[in-house]
Amino acid sequence: MTGLLLLPAVILLVMAVVVGARWPRLWLGFTLAGAGAALGAALTVFPSGGGWEWQSKFLLGGETVHLRLDGVSAVFMALAAVVGGAGAVYARGYWPDHGHPATAPRGRVWWSALVLSMLLVLTVSNGLHFLMAWEAFAISGYFLLTLDPRKPAVRAAGWLYLATSHAGTVCLFAFFTLLAARTGGWDLGPLRADASCAPLFWLALAGFGMKAGFFPLHIWLPSAHANAPSHVSAIMSGVAIKMGVYGIVRFSGWLPVPPAAGWVVIGLGALSALLGIAFALAQNDFKRLLAYCSVENIGIILIGLGAALLGREHGDAGWGRLALAGALLHVWNHGAFKTLLFFGAGSVLHATGTREMSRLGGLWRRMPWTAGLFALGSVAVAGLPPLNGFVSELLIYLGLFDAVAGRQASAWAAMPAVIVLAMSGALALAAFAKAGAIIFLGAARTKPAAAAHECDGWMRGPMLALAGICLVLGLAPVLLWPALASAAAAWHPAWAGAMSPEPLATLGWVNLGLAATLAAAGSWLWRKVRANNLRRAPTWDCGYGVPSAKMQYTSGSFAGLAAGWFGWVLRPVRTLRRVRGHFPAHALRLERVPETVLERVVFPAGGYVMEVSTAVRRLQHGRLSAYILYVVAGLAALGVLVFMESLP
Amino acid sequence: MKSLLDLILRLDCWLLLAPLLPGIINKVKAWVAGRRGPPVLQLYYDLARLWKKSVVMSTLASPAFVILPAVTWVALLGAAMLLPLGPLGAGLSFRGDALLMLYLLALGRFATAWAAMETGSAFEGMGTVREVSYAVLAEAAMIAAVLSLSVQSGSLSLATMLTPSLGASAVLLAAGLFIVLLAENCRVPFDDPNTHLELTMIHEAMVLDHSGPPLAAILHGASMKLLLFAVLLVQAVLPMQHLQPLAAAGLLAGGVLGVTVAVGLVESLLARFAFRRVPLLLTAAFLLCLFALLVAWKGGVP
Numbered sequence: 016m017t018g019l020l021l022l023p024a025v026i027l028l029v030m031a032v033v034v035g036a037r038w039p040r041l042w043l044g045f046t047l048a049g050a051g052a053a054l055g056a057a058l059t060v061f062p063s064g065g066g067w068e069w070q071s072k073f074l075l076g077g078e079t080v081h082l083r084l085d086g087v088s089a090v091f092m093a094l095a096a097v098v099g100g101a102g103a104v105y106a107r108g109y110w111p112d113h114g115h116p117a118t119a120p121r122g123r124v125w126w127s128a129l130v131l132s133m134l135l136v137l138t139v140s141n142g143l144h145f146l147m148a149w150e151a152f153a154i155s156g157y158f159l160l161t162l163d164p165r166k167p168a169v170r171a172a173g174w175l176y177l178a179t180s181h182a183g184t185v186c187l188f189a190f191f192t193l194l195a196a197r198t199g200g201w202d203l204g205p206l207r208a209d210a211s212c213a214p215l216f217w218l219a220l221a222g223f224g225m226k227a228g229f230f231p232l233h234i235w236l237p238s239a240h241a242n243a244p245s246h247v248s249a250i251m252s253g254v255a256i257k258m259g260v261y262g263i264v265r266f267s268g269w270l271p272v273p274p275a276a277g278w279v280v281i282g283l284g285a286l287s288a289l290l291g292i293a294f295a296l297a298q299n300d301f302k303r304l305l306a307y308c309s310v311e312n313i314g315i316i317l318i319g320l321g322a323a324l325l326g327r328e329h330g331d332a333g334w335g336r337l338a339l340a341g342a343l344l345h346v347w348n349h350g351a352f353k354t355l356l357f358f359g360a361g362s363v364l365h366a367t368g369t370r371e372m373s374r375l376g377g378l379w380r381r382m383p384w385t386a387g388l389f390a391l392g393s394v395a396v397a398g399l400p401p402l403n404g405f406v407s408e409l410l411i412y413l414g415l416f417d418a419v420a421g422r423q424a425s426a427w428a429a430m431p432a433v434i435v436l437a438m439s440g441a442l443a444l445a446a447f448a449k450a451g452a453i454i455f456l457g458a459a460r461t462k463p464a465a466a467a468h469e470c471d472g473w474m475r476g477p478m479l480a481l482a483g484i485c486l487v488l489g490l491a492p493v494l495l496w497p498a499l500a501s502a503a504a505a506w507h508p509a510w511a512g513a514m515s516p517e518p519l520a521t522l523g524w525v526n527l528g529l530a531a532t533l534a535a536a537g538s539w540l541w542r543k544v545r546a547n548n549l550r551r552a553p554t555w556d557c558g559y560g561v562p563s564a565k566m567q568y569t570s571g572s573f574a575g576l577a578a579g580w581f582g583w584v585l586r587p588v589r590t591l592r593r594v595r596g597h598f599p600a601h602a603l604r605l606e607r608v609p610e611t612v613l614e615r616v617v618f619p620a621g622g623y624v625m626e627v628s629t630a631v632r633r634l635q636h637g638r639l640s641a642y643i644l645y646v647v648a649g650l651a652a653l654g655v656l657v658f659m660e661s662l663p
Numbered sequence: 664m665k666s667l668l669d670l671i672l673r674l675d676c677w678l679l680l681a682p683l684l685p686g687i688i689n690k691v692k693a694w695v696a697g698r699r700g701p702p703v704l705q706l707y708y709d710l711a712r713l714w715k716k717s718v719v720m721s722t723l724a725s726p727a728f729v730i731l732p733a734v735t736w737v738a739l740l741g742a743a744m745l746l747p748l749g750p751l752g753a754g755l756s757f758r759g760d761a762l763l764m765l766y767l768l769a770l771g772r773f774a775t776a777w778a779a780m781e782t783g784s785a786f787e788g789m790g791t792v793r794e795v796s797y798a799v800l801a802e803a804a805m806i807a808a809v810l811s812l813s814v815q816s817g818s819l820s821l822a823t824m825l826t827p828s829l830g831a832s833a834v835l836l837a838a839g840l841f842i843v844l845l846a847e848n849c850r851v852p853f854d855d856p857n858t859h860l861e862l863t864m865i866h867e868a869m870v871l872d873h874s875g876p877p878l879a880a881i882l883h884g885a886s887m888k889l890l891l892f893a894v895l896l897v898q899a900v901l902p903m904q905h906l907q908p909l910a911a912a913g914l915l916a917g918g919v920l921g922v923t924v925a926v927g928l929v930e931s932l933l934a935r936f937a938f939r940r941v942p943l944l945l946t947a948a949f950l951l952c953l954f955a956l957l958v959a960w961k962g963g964v965p
Contacts, residue, residue, distance in 0.1 A: 376783070377723065377783070379725050380725070383725075386725075390727075390777070393773075394770070394773065397769070397773060398766065398769075399766055399769055399770040399773060400763060400766055400767060400770060405763075405766055409759050409762055409763070412759065412762050413758065413759050413819065416759075416810075416813055416819050417819075419810065419813065419814060420813065420814070420817050420819075430810060430956070433806060433810055434803055434806055434807060434810070436806075437765070437802050437803060437805070437806035438799055438802060438803045438806075440766075440769065440802065441769065441795075441798050441799040441801075441802040441803075442799055444769055444772065444773055444776075444795060444798070445795035445796060445798075445799065447773075448773060448776040448777060448780070448791065448795055451777065451780075452776070452777065452780030452788075452791070453780075456723075456725075456777070456780045456781050456783065457723055457780060457781070457782070457783025458723050458783045516758075517757065517758060518757050518758045518759045521755075521757040522757070522759075522763075525755070525757075525763065529737070529741055529767075532737050532741070533733070533734055533737050533738075536733040536734070536736065536737045537730040537733045537734060538730075539733070540729060540730060540732065540733040540876060540877060540880060541726065541729060541730050541733075543714075543876045544718045544729045544875065544876055544877065547715070547716065547717045547718060547875055547876060548717035548718070549717070549718045549720060549729075550717060550718065550719045550720070551719075551720055551721070551722045552719050552720070552721065552722065553721065553722055554721040554722070554723055554724075554782045554783055554784045554872060555721075555782075555784065555871050555872050556784050556785065556786065557786060557861050562783070562784065562785075564783070566785045567783045567784075567785060567788060568780075568785060568788025568789070568791075568792065572788070572792070573788065573791075573792050575792070576792050576793065576796040577792075577795070577796040577799060580942065
């Protein structure tokens with residue numbers, strides 16, 4: 016059954032790639048059908064729990080094609096299918112042919128290519144083929160990202176993406192070749208007993224981590240997510256970085272890991288969660304804010320995964336399974352709400368032409384749908400009940416609290432992780448209160464903001480669908496447990512068993528009751544207010560009669576207080592011109608948070624490497640006589656070496 | 664039938680008794696200052712009057728402005744219903760309900776912040792920024808407190824985790840939670856609920872533009888939040904699970920009264936801190952809860 020759905024999914028997506036440039040409607044149909052088939056294939060894997068495997072005689076690059084879809088990869092495939100389909104619909108409204116005649120056809124082709132290559136990454140079970148699919152995935156991401164190459168910022172972001180992506184691929188090359196050398200073949204599969212493979216985990220963590228974008232390997236992520244067209248940002252943030260998570264989950268499940276792996280992963284996760292959201296809070300560009308928030312959410316996923324690794328290490332503790340289920344559920348949740356938020360950001364960008372939050376304001380009046388859906392996404396991303404973000408965070412919390420209760424060494428990793436998780440939750444609340452409030456509430460700060468327009472049905476439809484997914488995942492989490500249990504069993508067979516944790520069912524009812532009560536109380540209060548007579552008047556500004564839009568809090572002033580506490584890592588750049596004299600010309604205060612890791616660490620290090628290389632390059636000057644001298648000196652040195660060896 | 668009765672009794676406790684607390688605090692303050700002060704039931708009168716009044720809404724605000732106070736109120740009531748009430752026990756208890764309580768409080772905060780920003784007022788912006796930023800540190804202290812209670816009791820459900828151990832841990836926890844109580848409810852020394860200057864407020868600045876029934880919901884919600892923190896503090900520190908139901912109820916009521924009087928005394932004797940010192944005090948609360956956690960950890964396996 017799985018194969019019967021997977022084959023048409025691949026064929027349909029290939030056809031979408033072929034027809035994409037010329038026939039947009041046909042392309043949309045093929046992409047949606049292909050995504051639907053892939054989703055169906057993923058869903059067939061969950062109930063059986065056994066997974067699906069197909070070994071053919073067909074050779075590709077000297078290796079037989081071996082495909083496999085089990086619980087772990089099906090989780091990611093379902094996500095890729097949903098976001099791939101939603102984004103295809105959204106792109107029709109956001110990046111239409113009449114607005115972008117040159118790039119829209121290209122965008123369609125690469126979109127389908129990206130979804131197709133991700134499906135291949137998730138199914139191939141051969142190291143060589145994995146690398147091929149991985150490269151196709153990275154390249155199609157690059158071409159989607161640079162759809163609009165006239166802008167220098169886009170080209171720079173694309174270049175950075177390509178460079179970091181390949182730096183990661185180098186690690187993966189090393190990982191797969193060393194793995195092949197140790198196992199004697201490129202075929203991949205569970206090798207849980209072969210302890211000699213354990214150190215390879217670090218290579219996989221670095222290579223896949225580059226794509227996953229945890230702190231401090233996130234350097235490519237903010238500029239790529241901010242400069243890409245919004246539907247591309249959505250699939251990059253919602254799905255593409257999850258491919259990195261998939262790699263880490265996959266190979267930590269199939270291969271043995273070093274004892275320190277759990278500690279390192281949970282530590283990296285905590286670091287990413289806290290610093291990612293601190294950076295997000297300090298951003299003025301709303302797409303960069305969303306990008307940094309992705310760093311935070313990858314951190315939360317890694318905290319769950321790290322706890323799972325620790326749990327597996329310490330005698331298959333049940334709490335590891337809870338944390339793993341929470342991490343995988345968070346993969347879905349983050350995919351759903353971050354795609355929704357990026358679509359909302361795209362609608363705002365489409366309507367106003369700016370990504371600068373402090374140039375917006377008051378958009379709810381012109382864009383009520385986008386404002387409402389963005390608010391819903393904000394509640395979900397802040398991890399608040401009754402939406403889905405809370406469910407996965409609760410599962411991870413439960414795993415960590417049980418680890419603390421176990422009173423083993425792993426408790427010392429779990430306790431800081433719990434505190435970090437709570438703090439990053441509160442910071443996420445601040446960041447999204449800021450984003451929603453500065454963009455959508457208050458008065459319009461500029462003319463374009465006042466003249467914004469609501470997005471069309473092609474863009475609103477996918478947003479509504481994703482909001483529905485957020486709601487369903489929050490209100491009926493117990494429906495997902497079979498999928499999570501099957502994934503946990505595929506990751507670690509000792510954790511097989513369909514028993515659902517008791518809080519999940521209760522939580523669904525609590526969330527349902529909460530949602531119903533909220534709706535009832537809200538409508539009751541609204542009716543009461545209408546009955547009591549509602550009057551409009553200017554905002555009370557301490558008695559000031561004519562408040563202006565410029566008096567409102569801006570993005571920078573909103574973040575100022577909490578971002579100040581993280582000044583030691585954010586390193587904001589301040590420009591200050593004070594008011595001087597009796598008739599001051601004008602005063603100015605600018606504050607910008609740079610890409611601190613990139614600008615303060617990577618660029619200086621790169622500059623140093625370039626300096627050394629330039630110095631070494633003086634050796635190569637084109638004078639033949641000196642080259643002959645090098646050869647003679649080299650031969651002499653070799654001779655000395657041989658002579659020394661021959662001595663007793 | 665019994666569960667329905669239980670539900671009604673519990674709702675009554677939270678809904679009807681909560682507005683007493685601000686009245687008691689004001690009475691204590693008046694008593695220390697040698698004034699007569701407003702009646703203890705003043706908030707009930709205010710709520711009744713506000714409920715009948717018409718509403719003035721900013722021209723900038725969306726309908727969400729009057730609906731969100733209901734969200735905050737429901738979130739706070741939901742959090743309160745999860746908390747066991749002495750002999751009554753918890754209304755709904757499951758593993759992880761302590762975390763749900765924390766996140767419901769956060770939901771209330773989000774709704775209040777969103778409604779405040781609706782008006783586009785700089786004062787409301789100021790209050791919102793302070794509220795959501797200080798909450799980061801308060802949240803850290805709260806989760807450390809929950810961790811230490813969980814380590815102490817080996818449970819993650821409020822019904823069974825509020826089994827205090829007498830000793831250093833309880834003292835540290837009481838101090839930490841009391842500071843968090845003052846911060847989360849915007850009392851002196853973090854915020855002055857009675858000041859007339861919007862510049863120096865946190866919570867009051869956020870609700871400047873509200874009026875009529877939504878303001879009533881906000882004020883009632885705030886009093887429930889105060890009661891919630893007081894009940895949490897008392898049950899985390901005073902051992903009452905082995906007492907007779909009546910004695911336990913009396914102890915709980917006495918404890919809550921004691922906490923309320925203490926809040927009033929703090930307000931009478933201390934001035935509001937400068938805002939730059941607020942993070943320090945909250946960090947101190949976090950450290951107190953963290954030390955309580957370490958003490959609980961050393962305390963041995965329950």
